[in-house]
Amino acid sequence: MLEAVNLKKDYGGHLALKGLNLKIEPGEIYCLLGANGAGKSTTINLFLDFIKPSSGMALIDGMNVADHSIETKKALAYIPEIVMLYRNLSGLENLRYFSQLAGHSEYTDADLLGFLKRAGLPDHAPMKRVGGYSKGMRQKVGIAIAIAKQAKVLLLDEPTSGLDPKASNEFSDLLVQLAGDGVAILMATHDLFRAKESGTRAGIMKHGELVADLVTADIGHADLEALYLKHMHD
Amino acid sequence: MIWTIAKKELTEIRRDGRFLWTSLIIVALLFIALGVGAQRYAADRDLRIEASQEDRDSWLNQGDKGPHAAAHYGVYGFKPATPLALFDPGLNDYTGTLQYLEAHKENQAAFKPAADATALARFGDLSGAMVLQLLVPLLIILLCFGMISGEREDGTFRQLMSMGVPRTKLVWGKALGVTGAIAIVLVPGILIAGVLAAILAGNNDPHEMIDFQGKLLVVALAYVAYFAIFVCVALAISIRSRSSGAALTTLVGFWIVTGLLVPRIGADISKAVYPTPSAFEVEASIQKGRDAGIHAHEPNHPNHIAFKNKMLKKYNVTRIEDLPYSFQGLALEADEEHGFKVFDQNYGRVRELYAEQDKVQQVLSVLSPAVAIEGLSEALSGTDVDFANDFSNAAEAYRRNMVRILNADIMQGGKGMTQYSAEWGYRANKSLWSKVPPFDFDPPGLSTILGRNLVSILVLLAWLVGSIFWLTWSARRIKIDM
Numbered sequence: 001m002l003e004a005v006n007l008k009k010d011y012g013g014h015l016a017l018k019g020l021n022l023k024i025e026p027g028e029i030y031c032l033l034g035a036n037g038a039g040k041s042t043t044i045n046l047f048l049d050f051i052k053p054s055s056g057m058a059l060i061d062g063m064n065v066a067d068h069s070i071e072t073k074k075a076l077a078y079i080p081e082i083v084m085l086y087r088n089l090s091g092l093e094n095l096r097y098f099s100q101l102a103g104h105s106e107y108t109d110a111d112l113l114g115f116l117k118r119a120g121l122p123d124h125a126p127m128k129r130v131g132g133y134s135k136g137m138r139q140k141v142g143i144a145i146a147i148a149k150q151a152k153v154l155l156l157d158e159p160t161s162g163l164d165p166k167a168s169n170e171f172s173d174l175l176v177q178l179a180g181d182g183v184a185i186l187m188a189t190h191d192l193f194r195a196k197e198s199g200t201r202a203g204i205m206k207h208g209e210l211v212a213d214l215v216t217a218d219i220g221h222a223d224l225e226a227l228y229l230k231h232m233h234d
Numbered sequence: 235m236i237w238t239i240a241k242k243e244l245t246e247i248r249r250d251g252r253f254l255w256t257s258l259i260i261v262a263l264l265f266i267a268l269g270v271g272a273q274r275y276a277a278d279r280d281l282r283i284e285a286s287q288e289d290r291d292s293w294l295n296q297g298d299k300g301p302h303a304a305a306h307y308g309v310y311g312f313k314p315a316t317p318l319a320l321f322d323p324g325l326n327d328y329t330g331t332l333q334y335l336e337a338h339k340e341n342q343a344a345f346k347p348a349a350d351a352t353a354l355a356r357f358g359d360l361s362g363a364m365v366l367q368l369l370v371p372l373l374i375i376l377l378c379f380g381m382i383s384g385e386r387e388d389g390t391f392r393q394l395m396s397m398g399v400p401r402t403k404l405v406w407g408k409a410l411g412v413t414g415a416i417a418i419v420l421v422p423g424i425l426i427a428g429v430l431a432a433i434l435a436g437n438n439d440p441h442e443m444i445d446f447q448g449k450l451l452v453v454a455l456a457y458v459a460y461f462a463i464f465v466c467v468a469l470a471i472s473i474r475s476r477s478s479g480a481a482l483t484t485l486v487g488f489w490i491v492t493g494l495l496v497p498r499i500g501a502d503i504s505k506a507v508y509p510t511p512s513a514f515e516v517e518a519s520i521q522k523g524r525d526a527g528i529h530a531h532e533p534n535h536p537n538h539i540a541f542k543n544k545m546l547k548k549y550n551v552t553r554i555e556d557l558p559y560s561f562q563g564l565a566l567e568a569d570e571e572h573g574f575k576v577f578d579q580n581y582g583r584v585r586e587l588y589a590e591q592d593k594v595q596q597v598l599s600v601l602s603p604a605v606a607i608e609g610l611s612e613a614l615s616g617t618d619v620d621f622a623n624d625f626s627n628a629a630e631a632y633r634r635n636m637v638r639i640l641n642a643d644i645m646q647g648g649k650g651m652t653q654y655s656a657e658w659g660y661r662a663n664k665s666l667w668s669k670v671p672p673f674d675f676d677p678p679g680l681s682t683i684l685g686r687n688l689v690s691i692l693v694l695l696a697w698l699v700g701s702i703f704w705l706t707w708s709a710r711r712i713k714i715d716m
């Protein structure tokens with residue numbers, strides 16, 4: 001579903017990504033670990049076609065995103081560190097707007113409220129303006145947008161940083177549910193615990209290279225942390 | 235997708251209290267401007283109709299007198315106004331509202347309201363045209379300046395791009411949303427204010443209504459184009475600015491330069507390029523030219539004696555009493571015809587210079603769409619220099635016809651008389667006065683106005699097309715911040 005083929009990004013002499021090869025199948029949650037500047041966000045921005053690769057390809061559903069910028073976005077949803085919404089619109093209105101932009105004008109308010117409920121937004125919140133939402137609530141609207149869009153690919157860039165453990169846990173549960181529905185998920189994160197807990201695979205990035213690629217079921221919490229720190233010390 | 239974006243923008247604009255208050259103030263000003271304009275228009279028109287009837291009555295009932303005395307008595311030509319003048323008074327306060335039509339002299343239109351006004355008047359009267367030319371663009375700027383830069387600052391632009399929204403569709407959706415917001419405020423405002431103004435202004439005579447619907451339509455289209463230019467420029471600058479604050483600063487600068495600076499400097503530039511002689515110089519030149527004439531009232535002037543000898547020779551007689559026409563009539567007529575040439579030469583030169591200045595101004599609208607819309611709006615409202623010139627020309631043509639009719643009567647009626655008795659003894663009556671028709675002036679029609687303002691129209695269209703291209707070009711290049 002998601003595939004990087006020799007993906008390289010060169011920022012005027014600084015190699016942010018040195019030939020990434022990665023394949024994520026439907027139902028997988030791939031957690032990209034690594035220090036700031038390791039190339040995690042660069043990878044996600046390349047899949048979003050927000051930046052162009054220096055060489056190699058980022059493929060979504062077999063299509064090169066650089067050539068099919070608009071089409072490949074039909075299949076994906078993007079959740080950044082803070083989901084940015086329109087402050088003067090309510091959560092419901094934000095969801096309706098983004099759903100309509102994604103081509104889903106058929107949803108009724110009941111449908112949309114259902115998505116928000118599924119994403120875990122409290123019942124009193126959808127009619128309130130987003131200006132007063134907490135970060136956790138914004139992230140939930142972000143998930144609801146992804147659900148409403150029927151995205152097959154989810155790109156997440158540190159979506160849980162700054163969330164309290166309960167909110168973080170709820171968020172991870174939602175990702176697991178979506179993966180269960182066959183969504184391919186790529187998440188950049190610093191949260192080793194969550195990566196082990198909800199991820200199906202984990203990759204450690206360092207200086208633009210994927211230095212480790214493992215299946216989380218094969219490794220314990222402590223071992224993952226030890227492996228991560230070992231790579232960081234090298 | 236464009237409709238979805240436009241609808242969402244409208245919702246956001248509606249919820250923004252700033253828009254509500256600003257637009258309410260603008261609509262209130264529009265009501266006041268059109269209301270005051272309509273009252274003034276109606277008062278001026280009633281006064282004009284009354285005065286011209288009175289003037290006609292006193293002309294017809296001036297009693298038995300020599301036709302040349304009647305020519306000196308003269309009549310007044312009153313400048314009419316089309317109903318759109320209540321919306322755009324243009325140069326009306328500066329061009330004079332009536333012209334005294336008498337023997338020997340081509341007078342300039344007099345009674346300029348600006349001459350009676352205090353220095354405060356220079357700040358400009360509030361008019362419907364001013365509200366549309368200056369305040370509505372300001373409203374557009376307030377709505378548009380943060381539309382793209384704000385999405386970038388708030389991070390929602392990344393969200394939109396991740397949804398696969400094409401950049402040009404986003405921008406056109408926003409343009410449509412702004413257009414909708416402005417239309418919701420202005421269309422009912424203008425319609426209601428317009429109907430109220432029409433009721434206040436009352437019935438109009440058919441001369442003033444020439445091509446009224448067509449003029450109204452073109453005025454409306456011109457303003458729509460003008461507003462569209464501002465929407466495109468404001469959005470393009472919002473795209474190209476680093477921050478919303480920078481966009482607002484740039485746009486207010488654009489508004490000041492194009493709306494206030496260029497129109498005012500334009501008049502000075504055109505005067506510098508085509509300087510007009512002073513009124514004193516023109517007067518002196520006319521005096522000199524007229525001095526070469528017959529001097530019909532001075533029997534001892536060499537030119538008068540030479541003309542008399544020429545006439546005696548021409549008709550082969552020795553006494554003026556034997557001429558086939560009254561000598562007095564011949565002299566007056568010859569003197570007038572000479573005067574016509576002198577006036578045409580001198581005023582013609584000045585008018586040519588004014589026309590050249592007007593062309594310079596029209597070309598300057600390349601720098602500012604406000605100059606183009608000002609010129610076009612005044613022209614269609616019948617308050618520009620061309621309209622004033624048309625009136626003056628019609629009034630002068632009327633004067634010449636009047637003088638010729640009266641002189642022709644002396645030539646026949648004073649036949650066989652000495653010059654003295656022809657001037658003082660011959661009397662005409664009401665039947666002659668009624669041979670001079672009442673003054674009537676038809677304002678220029680739509681096609682004449684469009685032809686005269688072709689440059690302004692083309693420049694306005696060029697601004698529109700250019701700003702649309704600039705916006706599209708800029709939209710395709712909106713950067714995603716990392």
